[in-house]
Amino acid sequence: MDRWPWRWLGLVIVLTSIVLIVFVPDPTAQEPSLLSNRQLLDQLGSPREVVRDAATGELLTRAKSIIPTLATAIVDADDVRREAMLWLLQEFFLSSDPVVCEAAESTLEELSRHPLRILAKNSQSILDANANLRHARALSYLIPLGAHVRDLDQTAESQANPRGAAVESQLPLQARMIVFDSRWLGGDDGLKYLARIYPFDSLALHLTDDAPISEAGIRQLRTRRSRISVRHEQESCLGVLVDERQHSQGGGVRFSQVVANSPAAHAGLRRGDLLISFNGQTVRSFTDLQDYASNCHPGDRITLRFVRRGAVYRAKLPLGSDFRTGVCNCVASGATPKP
Numbered sequence: 001m002d003r004w005p006w007r008w009l010g011l012v013i014v015l016t017s018i019v020l021i022v023f024v025p026d027p028t029a030q031e032p033s034l035l036s037n038r039q040l041l042d043q044l045g046s047p048r049e050v051v052r053d054a055a056t057g058e059l060l061t062r063a064k065s066i067i068p069t070l071a072t073a074i075v076d077a078d079d080v081r082r083e084a085m086l087w088l089l090q091e092f093f094l095s096s097d098p099v100v101c102e103a104a105e106s107t108l109e110e111l112s113r114h115p116l117r118i119l120a121k122n123s124q125s126i127l128d129a130n131a132n133l134r135h136a137r138a139l140s141y142l143i144p145l146g147a148h149v150r151d152l153d154q155t156a157e158s159q160a161n162p163r164g165a166a167v168e169s170q171l172p173l174q175a176r177m178i179v180f181d182s183r184w185l186g187g188d189d190g191l192k193y194l195a196r197i198y199p200f201d202s203l204a205l206h207l208t209d210d211a212p213i214s215e216a217g218i219r220q221l222r223t224r225r226s227r228i229s230v231r232h233e234q235e236s237c238l239g240v241l242v243d244e245r246q247h248s249q250g251g252g253v254r255f256s257q258v259v260a261n262s263p264a265a266h267a268g269l270r271r272g273d274l275l276i277s278f279n280g281q282t283v284r285s286f287t288d289l290q291d292y293a294s295n296c297h298p299g300d301r302i303t304l305r306f307v308r309r310g311a312v313y314r315a316k317l318p319l320g321s322d323f324r325t326g327v328c329n330c331v332a333s334g335a336t337p338k339p
Helices: 004-022 037-043 049-061 063-076 079-093 098-112 117-129 131-142 189-196 215-224 286-294
Strands: 148-157 170-180 202-207 228-232 240-242 253-258 274-278 301-308 311-318 335-337
Touching: 037 049, 037 063, 037 079, 049 063, 049 079, 063 079, 063 098, 079 098, 079 117, 098 117, 098 131, 098 189, 117 131, 131 189, 189 215, 215 228, 253 286, 274 286
Parallel strands: 170 202, 202 228
Antiparallel strands: 148 170, 240 253, 253 274, 274 301, 301 311, 311 335
């Protein structure tokens, strides 16, 4: 029993030490405003909560100067400091200051592609959690820079049902078309805003001949958003969508959709048809179809051969153009079975 008072005294000393270490400011600590950005970032890993809070508060006031430092320091940081730095980036991303939020979003995008998987995953999580905000901000940047944005509501022919009976109903296709012409002020760098639009939106990028955007910029955009359609002013329109995941052993490309009122629809083509020839040239892949179509212009008449339920058909039709409108300019034509 005589040892109990000593045990209680020891417990009191330990608890007092913890309180002093965690909550009581260190009289020898420097004023946070006098520390460099690097020193403040180091203090995010301090065992003292009061030190971490003071460093965080000071870093929040240095948003514009600290973000470039964060981008490099976060890679080498330990787990505790990395979590704190990501929290800071998220706060900067949610800032009402356009310069701060743009710098933070660009940094998070860069980190989401980093080889360090945990860092990439956590950065992408922040971006995904704020998809609505990213979408709205992207459009608010694109339009003042000179982009013309249109929301399209097209329809496409639905596929025949499994029993073979044709289904005449129309399926809605949601699409967003963005036109860039000579008035575009964003250059290649401004294309990054396209990658921030809702990832499930179908995007069609239309470029006039004098649009100040390079092919290198388009290629870079495709690395960030592969599912995007790019059309130039003189390109023709057939009015079909192709599912590149569907392959045929004998070659050809299968139509996943046929846009209503398009040249393909007027020629009688349907979803599920297998295109095997374009103007006498064998179509083995979607790349072949793109190459052949790129050599044609709106109004050119072409001949297609396609397979439907084992029978080979031939269709002759004039190509249209959906530039700036998103809707094909069509001329009625017909498809007849191959003799």
